[in-house]
Amino acid sequence: MLVLLTGATGFIGGHLLRALLAAGHTVRAVARREGPAIPGVEWVRGDFSAAHTPEAWAAAVAGVDAVVNAVGIIREVPGQRFVDLHERAPVALFTAANAAGVRRLVQVSALGSDDVSPEPYFRTRRVADRLVVQLGGSVIRPSFVWGPGDLSMRMFRSMAALPVIPVVGDGAYRVQPVHVADVVRALVAAAESERGGEWDVGGAESLSFNQLLDALRRRIGRRSPAVKLCVPLPLMRLVAGVGSATGIGPITRDELSMLLRGSTCELGPFRERFGFVPRGFTEGLSTEAGADREAMLAEVDAAVPLLRLTVGFIWLATPWATWFGWPRAESLALLAEAGIRGPFAGPIVDATCVLEVGVGVATIFGWRLAWVGLVQLALVLGFSVILAVTGSPLWGHPFGPLTKNIPLVGAILLLIATRNRSAR
Numbered sequence: 001m002l003v004l005l006t007g008a009t010g011f012i013g014g015h016l017l018r019a020l021l022a023a024g025h026t027v028r029a030v031a032r033r034e035g036p037a038i039p040g041v042e043w044v045r046g047d048f049s050a051a052h053t054p055e056a057w058a059a060a061v062a063g064v065d066a067v068v069n070a071v072g073i074i075r076e077v078p079g080q081r082f083v084d085l086h087e088r089a090p091v092a093l094f095t096a097a098n099a100a101g102v103r104r105l106v107q108v109s110a111l112g113s114d115d116v117s118p119e120p121y122f123r124t125r126r127v128a129d130r131l132v133v134q135l136g137g138s139v140i141r142p143s144f145v146w147g148p149g150d151l152s153m154r155m156f157r158s159m160a161a162l163p164v165i166p167v168v169g170d171g172a173y174r175v176q177p178v179h180v181a182d183v184v185r186a187l188v189a190a191a192e193s194e195r196g197g198e199w200d201v202g203g204a205e206s207l208s209f210n211q212l213l214d215a216l217r218r219r220i221g222r223r224s225p226a227v228k229l230c231v232p233l234p235l236m237r238l239v240a241g242v243g244s245a246t247g248i249g250p251i252t253r254d255e256l257s258m259l260l261r262g263s264t265c266e267l268g269p270f271r272e273r274f275g276f277v278p279r280g281f282t283e284g285l286s287t288e289a290g291a292d293r294e295a296m297l298a299e300v301d302a303a304v305p306l307l308r309l310t311v312g313f314i315w316l317a318t319p320w321a322t323w324f325g326w327p328r329a330e331s332l333a334l335l336a337e338a339g340i341r342g343p344f345a346g347p348i349v350d351a352t353c354v355l356e357v358g359v360g361v362a363t364i365f366g367w368r369l370a371w372v373g374l375v376q377l378a379l380v381l382g383f384s385v386i387l388a389v390t391g392s393p394l395w396g397h398p399f400g401p402l403t404k405n406i407p408l409v410g411a412i413l414l415l416i417a418t419r420n421r422s423a424r
Helices: 011-022 054-061 082-099 120-134 152-160 180-191 209-219 233-246 253-261 268-274 281-287 291-325 328-337 345-365 369-389 405-417
Strands: 002-006 026-031 041-045 066-069 104-108 138-142 164-168 197-201 227-231
Touching: 002 011, 011 026, 011 180, 054 082, 066 082, 066 180, 082 104, 082 120, 104 120, 104 180, 120 138, 120 197, 120 253, 138 180, 152 164, 152 209, 152 291, 164 209, 164 253, 180 197, 180 268, 197 268, 209 281, 227 233, 233 253, 291 345, 291 369, 291 405, 328 345, 345 369, 369 405
Parallel strands: 002 026, 002 066, 026 041, 066 104, 104 138, 138 197, 164 227
Antiparallel strands: none
């Protein structure tokens, strides 16, 4: 069977691609950029941000036996909007597939998608869900999906590694994590069948968010119980508001709302349709290999935000001291030692401070750390070289205002190296 798979480079899509190949199918994989050469996989270009008409998908669906859509985002970013990726493109895709006579249609949705949800993440997904069901296809709505390569559980695991764990509210809201292998098993079965319908799926175990963190903490070898710091909801809503307005930060308003809502379901209809019950979370953790590696990665993930905060603080402290705590004449004197005098000295000080503020904020929020890190290296090394050439006495100062640049360079290089682990 030839299966058209969208989202093939994503978390669920990547696992599904391998499962389809293992089941003996060939895959026409849609991605914005061509993926690696894999036997049995034909890569085609497709962009959900732009392909919003059935005509745009006509060539992709030609000759396929099934269409599976696994595209999804949890947060909008420039160029990727919920209405485009969850609604317009999937509707166009499934309309084109139906016109081409494809009867096996499968949509990967999300537990909680409905018409009245206040979160656009859910409302936009529901539009495509409804169309697929009308066309006789299958909709799978999973709870939190976890497994090798996931992002959400990686973040929760890094939280579990902390001695003091910040928890939104009371942490009593319930979740039902489901392993990606179980979700993929159901998706392959749905793609192989013309039987349509909608099925919610979660793991066999429902647990509170606090219990989830405790399970992850045991998984990474932490013997002592962690202290949980309950972050008041008003404060979290303020943080979430910043995340929604800027697109950066740990959480947005919609994500906060979805977290507090919980994510659980009844498994009876799913078991009746697919013939199995997905494993429970604690059972799944106990049977997963790689606990030592997860423990190491959890420690790295937990340390990276602290590293961002400390490095960012240095960049913010410098302009603060220059503008509000350090006599301006002293700053101008330092420039004079480097040979910069006259009417341009003051504007150079202010422009440098503005740049440092931008670098500090970007570092704290983890925005484009590779590029921001290069800017930091250029500034640190540039200042250090200039002051070394001019013979600045600061290199020999007992408090080490310049010798501290050496460990700062190391910290910046570490941030650049771990930038992918700094993503939300």
